[in-house]
Amino acid sequence: MIVRPLFPEPVYFSNLDRALTKTELKTITQYKEKTSNNQGNMRNQGNMRTEDSYVLEHKTFKNLKKDLNQKIINYFNEVICCGNAITPYITQSWINYTKENQFHHRHAHPNSYISGVFYINADKKVDKINFFRAGYIRFLPTVTQFNLFNSTRATYPIQGGDVLLFPSSLEHGVDIKKGTNIRTSLSFNVFFKGTFGIKKDLAELIIE
Numbered sequence: 001m002i003v004r005p006l007f008p009e010p011v012y013f014s015n016l017d018r019a020l021t022k023t024e025l026k027t028i029t030q031y032k033e034k035t036s037n038n039q040g041n042m043r044n045q046g047n048m049r050t051e052d053s054y055v056l057e058h059k060t061f062k063n064l065k066k067d068l069n070q071k072i073i074n075y076f077n078e079v080i081c082c083g084n085a086i087t088p089y090i091t092q093s094w095i096n097y098t099k100e101n102q103f104h105h106r107h108a109h110p111n112s113y114i115s116g117v118f119y120i121n122a123d124k125k126v127d128k129i130n131f132f133r134a135g136y137i138r139f140l141p142t143v144t145q146f147n148l149f150n151s152t153r154a155t156y157p158i159q160g161g162d163v164l165l166f167p168s169s170l171e172h173g174v175d176i177k178k179g180t181n182i183r184t185s186l187s188f189n190v191f192f193k194g195t196f197g198i199k200k201d202l203a204e205l206i207i208e
Contacts, residue, residue, distance in 0.1 A: 005148050010079045011131060012165035013156075014071050016118065020064070027060040028120060031095055032184070045105035047098040047174075056093040056188060065090065068118060068163065072190055075114065075165045086194030088113070093188035095120070104174035106132060112168035112189035119185050124159040126179035131156075132171040165190075 020028070031050050042049050052058075056065040072088050091112065098104055109115045117129070133152045143150050158164070166172070168189060177183055197203035 003149070008148075009131070009167060009170050010075075011156075011170070012071070012075050012079065012163075014074075014163045014165075016064075016067060016161050016163055018067070020120070023060050024064060027058060028095070028184070031055065032097065032182075035095075035097055044096070046103035047096060047177075049097070050095045053092045053094045055095055055186065056090055064118075068116065068188065071163050071165060072114070072116070084195050084197070086192045086196065088190050088192045091189045091191050093186060096183075096185045096187060098174060098177050098183040098185075100177050100180055103176045106130075106171055106173035108171045109168040109189050111191075113192060114165055114190045115168040116163065116165045116188050116190065117185050118188075119158050119160050119162045119183075121181060121184035122158045122160050122162065123179055123181050124157040126177075126181075127159070127183050128155050128157050128175065129164070130154070130173050130175065131166070132173070134169070134171065 031052070035048050035050060042051050055061065056068070069088075069090065072090070076082060076086070076088055096104065119127075131154045137152060141150075174183070193207050196205040196207070
């Protein structure tokens with residue numbers, strides 16, 4: 001017997017491959033202090049995020065943005081394998097803070113093609129991310145052994161330096177935080193410019 005997994009959702013795992021600079025860390029600390037003082041922060045369902053939703057436009061993060069853009073280009077080249085001349089770019093970006101006993105609600109990212117997370121502070125012993133199967137599950141049998149076909153969610157440990165990219169429509173979230181570290185992540189959305197589709201098929205789309 002052969003059972004083949006059809007149409008899987010791609011979740012790209014990589015690493016920044018460098019330590020953050022002192023200047024980058026200083027700026028991250030400044031964002032953290034604003035959030036801790038309830039200045040410049042927004043409350044999520046379960047945790048906090050920066051009010052600034054364009055943090056990668058900060059001049060301090062110029063090189064960090066370039067590094068993340070390289071991961072995005074790699075994703076487009078290796079996963080999407082697009083034959084059109086398109087240019088992906090980061091739209092919004094923000095920092096999330098999750099303390100002990102907090103959580104990050106289940107959600108997806110509208111108005112975005114792919115989304116990403118760069119983990120600034122995370123401990124793989126206690127920090128994980130959950131991804132959820134899309135759609136309503138009509139029948140729920142009692143499962144004795146989970147696999148790719150009967151699971152409704154997938155859980156992965158993460159650590160500082162990790163970079164994840166995935167379709168923005170893929171729902172994800174974080175269970176109640178364990179451990180005393182403040183889980184800190186920089187999230188971002190990605191869209192694109194260029195030409196999609198084939199003109200003779202009446203499916204051409206040009207985004208400038």
